[in-house]
Amino acid sequence: MLASLTLLAGCRQDMHDQPKYIPLRPVDQVGTVSDGRSARPLVEGAVPRDDARNDIEFYTGKLRNFAGLNPGAVPAGRQQGANQAAANQPGTNQQGQNSPAQQFQGFVTEFPMPITAADLDRGEERFNIYCSVCHGLSGDGQGMIVKRGFKRPPSYHEDRLRQAPVGYFFDVITNGFSTMPDYASQISPRDRWRIISYIRALQLSQHATEADVPADKLGDLSKPPEKATGKEGEHER
Amino acid sequence: MGQIFQRSTNFISRISIFGGVFFVALIIWLLLEFNRSSYYTQAFFPREQPVQFSHKHHAGDDGIDCRYCHTSVETEAFAGIPPTKTCMNCHSQIWSSSPYLEPVRESWRTGKSINWTRVHDLPDFVYFNHSIHVNKGVGCSTCHGRIDLMPLTYQVASLNMEWCLECHRNPEPQLRPKNAIFKMDWEAPPNQQQEGARLRREYNIPSTEVLTSCSTCHR
Numbered sequence: 001m002l003a004s005l006t007l008l009a010g011c012r013q014d015m016h017d018q019p020k021y022i023p024l025r026p027v028d029q030v031g032t033v034s035d036g037r038s039a040r041p042l043v044e045g046a047v048p049r050d051d052a053r054n055d056i057e058f059y060t061g062k063l064r065n066f067a068g069l070n071p072g073a074v075p076a077g078r079q080q081g082a083n084q085a086a087a088n089q090p091g092t093n094q095q096g097q098n099s100p101a102q103q104f105q106g107f108v109t110e111f112p113m114p115i116t117a118a119d120l121d122r123g124e125e126r127f128n129i130y131c132s133v134c135h136g137l138s139g140d141g142q143g144m145i146v147k148r149g150f151k152r153p154p155s156y157h158e159d160r161l162r163q164a165p166v167g168y169f170f171d172v173i174t175n176g177f178s179t180m181p182d183y184a185s186q187i188s189p190r191d192r193w194r195i196i197s198y199i200r201a202l203q204l205s206q207h208a209t210e211a212d213v214p215a216d217k218l219g220d221l222s223k224p225p226e227k228a229t230g231k232e233g234e235h236e237r
Numbered sequence: 238m239g240q241i242f243q244r245s246t247n248f249i250s251r252i253s254i255f256g257g258v259f260f261v262a263l264i265i266w267l268l269l270e271f272n273r274s275s276y277y278t279q280a281f282f283p284r285e286q287p288v289q290f291s292h293k294h295h296a297g298d299d300g301i302d303c304r305y306c307h308t309s310v311e312t313e314a315f316a317g318i319p320p321t322k323t324c325m326n327c328h329s330q331i332w333s334s335s336p337y338l339e340p341v342r343e344s345w346r347t348g349k350s351i352n353w354t355r356v357h358d359l360p361d362f363v364y365f366n367h368s369i370h371v372n373k374g375v376g377c378s379t380c381h382g383r384i385d386l387m388p389l390t391y392q393v394a395s396l397n398m399e400w401c402l403e404c405h406r407n408p409e410p411q412l413r414p415k416n417a418i419f420k421m422d423w424e425a426p427p428n429q430q431q432e433g434a435r436l437r438r439e440y441n442i443p444s445t446e447v448l449t450s451c452s453t454c455h456r
Contacts (some may be wrong), residue, residue, distance in 0.1 A: 015360065015361065015362050016360040016361060016362070017360075017361060018361040018362070020361065022361065023315040024315075024318050024353075024355075025355070026352060035349065035350070036349075036350060036352070037350055128302065129302040129304050129305055130302075130305060133299070133300075133301055133305065133327075144299050144300055144301075145299065145327055145331070148299070148327075148331055149330070149331045150327060150330045150331055151330060179329075179330060181322070181325070181326045181329070185308075185320075185322070186305070186308050186323070
């Protein structure tokens with residue numbers, strides 16, 4: 001008994017709980033700050049070291065002249081007043097006060113990166129993680145969180161959003177829109193473009209005709225639908 | 238003065254010399270079992286949290302993907318506890334006046350972190366990286382159990398070293414295809430032994446010698 005007590009006395013936990021910073025472990029003080037965080041919030045304007053954000057179209061979804069970044073560096077075509085301000089703040093022009101042409105002015109209309117089949121797959125995966133909770137797996141705006149009471153977002157398949165330029169979607173993901181929060185910290189810029197490519201694919205899928213189906217797959221159309229949910233479909237991939 | 242110990246007590250002393258060995262073994266065995274017990278490892282004990290967060294509700298009933306909140310699990314060592322902003326993505330709109338969520342709203346108003354209690358707390362001398370496991374075929378539920386069925390979160394694994402080694406010595410039974418990593422209800426197919434061996438080659442998982450080398454986990 002004595003021997004085992006001696007053994008137990010050796011069980012100190014110093015090495016288990018070392019006085020060092022590990023993610024999200026509360027700390028008393030870091031430097032002069034004492035809010036309990038060892039991981040400090042980013043300094044405003046900090047960017048990851050692997051992307052210098054020189055490519056304004058890629059990182060904002062807006063045309064260089066409209067982006068409103070680095071005012072000094074932006075070329076002269078910038079003084080377009082109200083329209084440009086509206087384009088910069090999509091939150092202020094809801095409910096069709098402006099025509100789509102005005103609302104979508106200044107946004108990038110083509111993907112600023114090549115989209116491959118792998119990008120599209122990645123876009124589908126990210127869409128299902130971050131967007132489908134509200135927008136639904138097919139983009140109809142009937143996701144689970146909407147069924148729980150969140151404001152229903154518009155369907156991607158309405159004409160206005162079918163005509164929206166890709167940069168507009170990028171801006172909404174990055175800065176939010178109306179009740180939709182921004183996803184800038186959850187989705188990387190590259191993944192945002194991939195998600196948009198998948199949104200385009202969803203939009204195509206809802207307005208596809210028989211002519212869009214490859215000839216060798218036409219026979220599948222008359223087959224009864226398999227018992228497959230979105231998740232099962234993912235499994236097959 | 239007569240003898241204190243009679244001749245008959247020799248029997249007791251013989252027994253105790255012989256039994257002493259077993260007694261020491263028993264003590265050591267008891268210590269080891271205590272170390273494995275969930276009383277000591279805290280497995281299956283839900284932790285007290287500032288908010289009664291239910292993984293069952295969010296991941297199970299609502300079907301929110303793990304990565305919606307644990308955004309860095311595929312790329313970083315740490316899976317990431319979501320910032321209050323992520324809670325407010327939905328709870329600015331729904332359950333926005335629930336008293337249960339007051340600590341969340343308070344954190345949102347004041348910018349002070351919510352002090353979540355860590356459930357899976359490895360000793361600090363262990364190096365663990367989520368991303369390498371997730372990218373090499375180890376699914377969430379392999380270590381975390383059916384999180385989608387837990388109203389309050391608890392660990393299901395002992396997190397003892399022997400538990401880690403069990404898989405590092407023989408990973409094949411646990412390996413899943415890429416698209417099943419985040420599926421909570423994944424079950425090994427009947428041919429898991431061949432499938433696991435195939436996946437091990439596909440994922441390029443190093444030899445058991447490397448996986449069980451001291452410095453793989455103690456760096």
